[in-house]
Amino acid sequence: MRILFGLLSGLVFGLGLVISGMSDPAKVLNFLDVFGPWDPSLAFVMGGASVTAYIGYRLVWRRPAPVLMQSFDMPDTTRVDAPLLTGAALFGIGWGIGGFCPGPAWTALTFAAPGTLVFLPMMLIGLYAGRQIKARMSP
DSSP, X not given: OHHHHHHHHHHHHHHHHHHHTTTOHHHHHHHHOTTSSOOTHHHHHHHHHHHHHHHHHHHHTTSSSOTTSSSOOOOSOOOOOHHHHHHHHHXXXXXXXXXXXXXXXXXXXXXXXXXHXXXXXXXXXXXXXXXXXXXXXXX
């Protein structure tokens, strides 16, 4: 049942990204370029997602456990530390350079755009390299 709901969630997410135009890196880059041809539409998509998530979390936290799991899977720490800030900065730099966030990059793969065909393999290599570096840094 979890797989079915995961598939449905992914379908809704992908449809939303494509319909809103967020799978187009030019749209994202135009949002980030506040001194050029600025496009505020990403702010509306993010705002809508934030409101929806806020309401959803308020409803979910009233339950003793998720519908399809035994318990909530919560992070062990809420610290803001150097690895978190470094990772967030690298993520933002990659997003700014490529114009893709991971979700939209996967949806844009269906269009076989040359930028996507370069971005996704490099993102996967970066994920692998990041895990290797993090494992070596752990005590």
